[in-house]
Amino acid sequence: MSLFHSDNPKEEQHSGILGAFSVDNIKWEPEDEAGASLVAFRYPYEDFPNGSYLHVAQSQMAVFTNNLGGDSSSDGTLGQNSQVSVFIGPCKIKLDTGDSRFAPFRNVTHSLTGGSSAFHSVVYFINTNYMNELRWGTTDPILVQDPEEEVNVHVRAYGLFGVHIEQNDEGLAPIQARKFLVKVVGTRGQYSQEELTSFMRAKILEYVPDLLAKAITEQKIPILKISAHLSDFSDLMKGKLVGYFNDFGLTLDNFSFNSIKPFEEDLAAINEMKIQRKRSILEAQGNAAQMDIESEALARKRAREGYSYQQERGMDVMQAAASNEGSSSAQFVGAGMGLGMGVGVGGAMGAGFANLANEAVSAVGASGAGAGTAGAAPQPAAFDTTGVKCSKCGHVNPAGAKFCLECGSKLEQGRVCPVCGKVNPPEAKFCIECGAKLGKPTCPNCGAELPEGTKFCPNCGTKIQ
DSSP states (O other), X not given: OOSSOOOOTTSOOOOHHHHTTOOOEEOOOOOSHHHHTEEEEEOSOOOOOTTOEEEEOTTEEEEEEEOTTOOOOTTSOOOTTOEEEEEESSEEEEOOOSSOSSHHHHHHHHHTTTTSOSSOEEEEEEEOOOEEEEXXXXXXXXXXXXXXXXXXXXXXXXXXXXXEOOOSOTTXXXXXXXXXXXXXXXXXSEEEHHHHHHHHHHHHHHHHHHHHHHHHHHHTOOGGGGGGGHHXXXXXXXXXXXXXXXXXXXXXXXXXXXXXXXXHHHHHHHHHHHHHHHHHHHHHHHHHHHHHHHHHHHHHHHHHXXXXXXXXXXXXXXXXXXXXXXXXXHHHHHHHHHHHHHTTOTTOXXXXXXXXXXXXXXXXXXXXXXXXXXXXXXXXXXXXXXXXXXXTTOOEEETTOSBOTTTOOBOXXXXXXXXXXXXXXXXXXXXXXXXXXXXXXXXXXXXXBOOTTOSBOTTTOOBOO
């Protein structure tokens, strides 16, 4: 080292006599795409002569640190002469570094400290351009529960985000720049956009899987319908991540999901479950429709044959009683059913025959009770011959009979009392049982009043003879 020349690699060299009085022009002008894509750049020289100029271009900030010979205090912090200055471009700043501008004096001073300056200075340039369309994506699958099928599904998610380092707010810009340098860049000489993307992607994946799983569960969004909610999820995640990015000196401009997609095998399983459920629903609907058709057909059949569901059930009970060999009334009930079948009544046995059978059973029961006391065999009760008289042969038929037991002719029906249900002669004006006034004809099944000339009851559908 000579008086006019220094071997210090951290000091920019100036040749000639005039170079001994020269100062540095500190600036960052990227010459290619790789340089332009850098987010932070540390100026290669550090020991600047006093009076050097710092040039900060538009869309740049420069952070200048210098100790000015300050000593460390007892608590480990820098002395009062240390400084950190942030300059927002475009601007030109004349620096006070503490090193002599005259090279011989500066070299003599550096020789006392091993050839380097005791007034150490560093300049970092920060690119404040907006960095959009930075890509992020999950590396491991996210396990979420489908709220519709209640099964666990593995999904992958990816999208874009955009950030910048604040420059317009002069009060906030210095704070954000220093946080970015301390927490993200560190002591690196260069920090690229790819490195920033990788760093923030890792931080994003610390939060997004848990937030996404909770959002799907809380909002009850099925996996198969999640594509319609990408915008909502994007806004939700951005709101959650803004503060986190701010901790690193970055402003989050946008965050979006481009896709949230389940694994193919999980998707196939969910589709199969939905198909099976749909098939079960259609099968149940088909069975219900078939039952409705069969019920309507049976109701029309009963209406054509002139009996109701209650009458049909009554006949079932009588058939069961007749088939019971141990019953004392089985012979009489069976005989009554056979008699009804023989005269062509068929399935429509009618209320009259039901009354006849009930009276027979009651009579047999009474005689059976007496016989149990006296020891005599039970005797069949005689049929009540008081009833409807046949207009052709004059035979008197049981009350409620629809066909003559003698000649099989259709009998003229009487008038049913709306109070006690007694069947009265057609010309009767008052009930022979309770004396109630008889009005319009009524349905023998449900008792509803019938308009003149009605063939079927408008209330229950029973055929009117």
